[in-house]
Amino acid sequence: MPVTDGHFYEGSSLELQGLTMAYGDIEVLKDVSLTVAPGTTTCIIGPSGSGKSTLLRGVNRLHEPKSGSVRLADDDALALKPDVLRRRIGLVFQHFNLFPDHTALDNVALALRNVKGMSKKEAARVAAARLDEVGLAERADHRPRDLSGGQQQRVAIARALAMDPEVMMFDEATSALDPELVKGVLNLMANLAQRGMTMLVVTHEMGFARKVADQVVFMDEGRVVEAGTPDQIFDHPESPRLRRFLSEVL
Ligand SMILES: Nc1ncnc2c1ncn2[C@@H]1O[C@H](COP(=O)(O)OP(=O)(O)O)[C@@H](O)[C@H]1O
Ligand SMILES: [Mg+2]
Numbered sequence: 001m002p003v004t005d006g007h008f009y010e011g012s013s014l015e016l017q018g019l020t021m022a023y024g025d026i027e028v029l030k031d032v033s034l035t036v037a038p039g040t041t042t043c044i045i046g047p048s049g050s051g052k053s054t055l056l057r058g059v060n061r062l063h064e065p066k067s068g069s070v071r072l073a074d075d076d077a078l079a080l081k082p083d084v085l086r087r088r089i090g091l092v093f094q095h096f097n098l099f100p101d102h103t104a105l106d107n108v109a110l111a112l113r114n115v116k117g118m119s120k121k122e123a124a125r126v127a128a129a130r131l132d133e134v135g136l137a138e139r140a141d142h143r144p145r146d147l148s149g150g151q152q153q154r155v156a157i158a159r160a161l162a163m164d165p166e167v168m169m170f171d172e173a174t175s176a177l178d179p180e181l182v183k184g185v186l187n188l189m190a191n192l193a194q195r196g197m198t199m200l201v202v203t204h205e206m207g208f209a210r211k212v213a214d215q216v217v218f219m220d221e222g223r224v225v226e227a228g229t230p231d232q233i234f235d236h237p238e239s240p241r242l243r244r245f246l247s248e249v250l
Helices: 052-059 082-088 104-116 120-133 149-161 179-194 206-212 230-235 240-249
Strands: 014-023 026-036 041-045 067-072 089-092 167-171 198-202 215-220 223-228
Touching (some): 014 052, 026 041, 026 052, 026 198, 026 215, 041 206, 052 167, 089 149, 104 120, 120 149, 149 167, 149 179, 179 206, 215 230, 223 240
Parallel strands (some): 041 198, 041 215, 089 167, 167 198
Antiparallel strands (some): 014 067, 215 223
């Protein structure tokens, strides 16, 4: 299980204003505004195709927004170099994209050497500490195929944490996992939230959103339909569209 002692994060604020994104001529994100305060967790929920992944891709500039603004702490994220931005905002996907022929330790250490320019020895030291942080100290020498899906996802999270990000984003990080492995990864995510990381989490795990989120954002058809506390969103939904969504997923 993840360690809970010691390490605290200093998450930054993330603020989206009027974000609009398109693929070709088709607008899939329309005038989205949301603020994630430092050290808080926002969960984004909504039906498939509502633009959740596109939003995360826009924040990280994997797909450039058409208009609107993204601010990370005091910086205009759309004016930063994309590789600098991606060091400051970690993104964890459903599929972990680990190097299959490298150990867990090397997967994390390689990122440190490539991105942070660390020496081999320093990268190995930091990578070991990061794996310990996600509860995988004993698995450092295992290759991905010798790890469970949940452990592989925790390696991917350790790799993202190794960049010392100010914000962590998760895109359905547990959707590809066998049911019995989901909890370990969700616990780790909750643990990061408790320790001050700023988190933007796209998830179908309504129990997680209810328990961990400071704010829940419901999206449909590229727009934010409703946003509020878990209590507001899950127990007192206002829009018919959200009520219908909840009746289908809860
Ligand atoms: N690379 C792409 N090219 C064209 N259309 C895309 C692409 N990725 C996503 N879309 C479309 O954009 C819309 C939003 O998709 P997405 O952000 O993946 O939604 P979600 O993550 O909520 O399921 C969908 O209509 C989807 O078909
Ligand atoms: Mg998606």
